[in-house]
Amino acid sequence: MHKHDLVIIGGGGAGLTAALAAKKTSYDASVTLITKDPLSYSPCALPFVISGEIDGFDSISKGIEDICRNSNINCLIDEAVSIDVKRRVVETRTGEFHYTSLIIATGGIPATPPIKGVDLEKVYTLYRMEDARRIMQAAEQAESAVVIGGGAIGLEAAAALIESGLKVALIEGLDYVLYRALDPDFSQAVENKFKENGVELIKGQNVEEITGEAKVESVKVAGREFPADLVIVVTGVRPNVKLAEKAGIGILNGGIKTDEYMETSVKGIYAAGDCAITKSLITGKPMPGLLGTIAIRQGTVAGMNAVGERETFENVLGSMILKVYDMEVGRTGLTEREAKAEGMEVVTGKVKSTTTAEYYPKGKGIEVKLIFNARDKRIVGAQAIGGGGVAGKINLLTFAISRKATVDDLIKLEYCYTPPLAPSHNPIVLAAENAYRKMKRLKERAKSGSGC
């Protein structure tokens, strides 16, 4: 008999990574992966297949059965219908599977608002491959489209439909696009890029109605009516907790509650990916990850721990990058608005720089913003936008936040430089110096204010 009989529910990023991590950790463990979808792919790739940047769905997907066979993982294309926590059994459509440890990686569900007409034909979400296939088919005969939701996927979907030759309106209910990711100064540049490329942008307005008989015809918002041969509703994702909830596993803020080992309220049962709730690394407040990168790390931790390790997950900063036309947009940690809402005394540092030495002919612009808590001088968030090198900067700043780096640490950053690849003055250092001087002035003002 095996020391560990690990069953994993869900073959997405978290589930499959968990299976592979468990096998790498303990090759003798018996690992069974139950997945409805026989294909492994990154949902983040779907907008780029729609746009034609990536040629077809085959190139972004691999058969899960093949992956599992290569790693000696049992794979079941099946659907789990219940978990019996007492008997340690997962019931599926075809049978029962006993486990000694279990990982729930049931992913998310599109959080579609109850708009009138949202159930009409040719109204789509964009979370799974079949959504993208249907959107591509519909786009072939379409002339106009409306995208509801100005988050990353909404923006990428709008750009993809423009690329496909459609007239596109993008509707965001909040005050600006990427509202949870960016501050308005950085969102503005993104919005301008979309307007330049012909997207009609409606902000701060909720959709009144999606009209049509059987098939969608238009979207009504702010007293206007936008014709739409298809509509994509991408207003976020919420954790899929149906199985866990039914089994009596602890739920928190709508997701499966986990500790630092990704273990749920039930010993031996782990959760990972979009279905799980962990904490904000800065505020300690519960939050879902809802990012592929987080799913991979949580899956790794859950997979290792389910076969006997004690690896920890470090909680979430929400590092994100997207490409809008020729512009890279990245962010991590808290926005300025969020930091203020947490009661922090916020000081920001901002700089406009270039991706190369300023005189190098192929250089592009880049703008970096750092958000500090003035009380302990720690960095709590960052945003960057520009023609290149954004991912590397965001990853460095994410690491800096997780290591509790201060403005003093960042102005001391050693960095590399060569005219074709980087400016002689690193933009992060310049932005930190900007914040450093602001903090110094604040301190001097506070001193003189108190009469010293």
Next chain:
Amino acid sequence: MHKHDLVIIGGGGAGLTAALAAKKTSYDASVTLITKDPLSYSPCALPFVISGEIDGFDSISKGIEDICRNSNINCLIDEAVSIDVKRRVVETRTGEFHYTSLIIATGGIPATPPIKGVDLEKVYTLYRMEDARRIMQAAEQAESAVVIGGGAIGLEAAAALIESGLKVALIEGLDYVLYRALDPDFSQAVENKFKENGVELIKGQNVEEITGEAKVESVKVAGREFPADLVIVVTGVRPNVKLAEKAGIGILNGGIKTDEYMETSVKGIYAAGDCAITKSLITGKPMPGLLGTIAIRQGTVAGMNAVGERETFENVLGSMILKVYDMEVGRTGLTEREAKAEGMEVVTGKVKSTTTAEYYPKGKGIEVKLIFNARDKRIVGAQAIGGGGVAGKINLLTFAISRKATVDDLIKLEYCYTPPLAPSHNPIVLAAENAYRKMKRLKERAKSGSGC
């Protein structure tokens, strides 16, 4: 009278940065900059002017007098000839200047070996703009060239001359190019790139003689004779300490000894840039910076402290990047060879990855190597090579080394991902996981070896 009369000797990266930092710190300070060269430019840009990638010297240079005028800094185009430490006076060709604090930023001197024929016409170093001007003029009528020295500048110079249509041989006395920067596995890829582009590479051989009557004609090495209408000797730079030494200021390992405030052995006298010796951040051993980025940071620290701050310089890791053709090459910290020479038990983690999601059509290859000290699991060095994103990774890893990050910290790295800009599995995390598993195996082997 001013509270501070700051005199700075040298208008290169360190000196000019020091002047500007002093003024930003204390606008009331009197700051006098003495510079022989009236132009400010980055020597790192010179190879790219020679290659024609950057159009002319004007675009890379600014007048130092203009910069100083804008910041209310006194600028003297003059040469300092001595420092009288007792009287606190700098003597120049034209007069005497009293200081309350002094910054020595006299830069470096090309460390040209005593090869026979090195004084012939058309044998050049490549450290100053006039060197680059002469090389460009000589290259116009030349058919062949030899570059002596396979460091970063030597490689860039060789590529620039190939670009100018010359037949080029590159001679490196050590076993491989970028010997102090990279391990042989990474140097190999650089060498291949140069061979592909037609550079003849001779390694592990010292030049016997540079031949010619008045003008250079050939370079003899390893029993062969390479015709050369011009020769560039770029075998490194050593600190220029003439003034400091004459004034009795402490010298260490051939450079001006400084403490963490960039202060020399004489109170009130600071040194910054290529002339100064600081310490390796990892080994604590004295070393010069000899990089533009280090000069800028040291200049900032010296400038601030010379007018009353107590800012510190964090010592040197030696982060470097260069572009060879379409390949980015970066490194930081110790090489594997250096780490072993320090007595460390070295474990490396290596990964081949891509700059985008692996299926994204425009992705390029990238390879990352991390070097760990197995005893405390800390990262001590890193190398990366590939088609993009190298600078960002090297900067992150430099920060990780300076923050004493371990392999466990790096496998927990949160990072951003989107198919057009980054793979779903971050290469740094993958390389760290590779090292993590090797360390685990080492530990298990050690346990079983001891009979436990």
